[in-house]
Amino acid sequence: MTDSYTVGIDVGGTKIEAVLVDGMGVVRVCERMAARGGADRVVADCARLARMVAGPYFPEVQAVGIGIPGQVDPTTGHVANVVNLAIVDVELARLVSQALGGVPVHVENDVNAAALGAAHMLDRGSETVAFLNFGTGLAAGLVYRGRLLHGASGSAGEIGHIPVDPNRFECPCGQRGCLETVCSGAAVATLWPTGKDDPPMPDLLAKAKAGDPAAQRVLAIVKHAMGDAVQMVTQSVDPELIVVGGGMAKTGQPLLDAIGEEVQARGRRCPFLESLHIAGRLRLAPPDEPIGAVGAALAAVHVSV
Incomplete structure (x- = not known):
């Protein structure tokens, strides 16, 4: 083992996962625990898990990185509006650093952290990688030459609230027609309620394949929006690799096939799109791998060096 390490922590709504990463970027230890709501508890649990892992x-830990949902300022480590964890406002980086005796702590939005982790695990040779998070919401994380692209205000990749969907459903953000209203996990659960705790996307795909007209209609809406998301990312940053992640990615290859079918159908109508070979750039995020925690660790290294 090397003599310098970084801890990466992925804070989710139900669990917190942490990894110990060595100087070569290899995961040496992985631990997880149930998440608890409230800013004080999240701070305490991050510190406890960092020491545990x-x-x-x-x-020898040179830095700790944390990925967390909500509004994150990566320059200050300030976090706001993490609804699933009942966090209104917290100086997460400063408080966790204090709890760890002064170890530098860097905080990233969870989608950005996952993007960096996915780029590291799937393809270290690509110059530009996009991570499309089809989770409760919809957002993209963008990685260029191993570094995250935040943009001037930190909103780079926030494609979920681009109001282009023709169905014009109302979005909690105040707009209508946001992509998030039709192709996020929450949106699909609304459009295709199964009455069960199981995620709806596998059921929707299976029913549509079996010829259910209602399922085919809903799937057409969802696929169109997913195609829009992929096309936006492709034509704005032209990534070599587009990683599909988030809770909906647990559907597996059938989800990737559905997205691929949509972009290929668009290519048949448009020679320009066909020339981009978008379907060939799509990959699923590695299942059951701690990509968020790994990405958080890598982001912290880039800040600390």
């Missing part, structure tokens, strides 16, 4: 190597 580092174990005897904690004195």
Whole structure:
């Protein structure tokens, strides 16, 4: 093992996952625990898990990275409006650093952290990688030459609230027709309620394939919006690799096939789109891998060096 380490922490609505990463970017230890709501508890749990995953190597930890949903200022480590964890406002980086005896702490939005982790795990040779997070909401994380693209205000990749969908459903953000209203996990659950705790996308795909007209109609709406999301990312940053992640990615290859069918159908109508070979750029995020925690660790390294 090397003599310098970084801890990465992925804070989710139900669990917190942490990894110990060595100087070569290899995960040496992975631990997780149930998430608890409230800013004080999240701070305490992040600090506890960082010490737990580092174990005897904690004195060699050069930095801790945290990925968390909500509004994140990566320059200050301030986090706001994490609804699932009942966080209104918290100076997460400063408070976790204090709890760890002054170890530098860097905080990223969870989608950005996952983008960096996915780029690291799937393809280190690509100059530009986009991570499309089809989760409760919809957003993209953008990685260029191993670094995250935040934009002037930190809103780079926030494609979920681009109001282009023709169905014009009302969005909590105050607009109508946001992509998030039709192709996020929450949107699909609304458009195709199954009455079960199971995610709706596998059922929707299966029913549509079996010829259910209602399922085919809903799937056409969802696929169109997913195609819009992929096309926006492709034509704005032209990534070599487009990683599909988030909760809906657990559907697996059938989801990727559905998105591929949509972009290929568009290509048949448009030689320009066909020339981009978008379907060939699509990959699923590696299942059951701690990509968010790994990305958080890598983001912290880039800040600390």
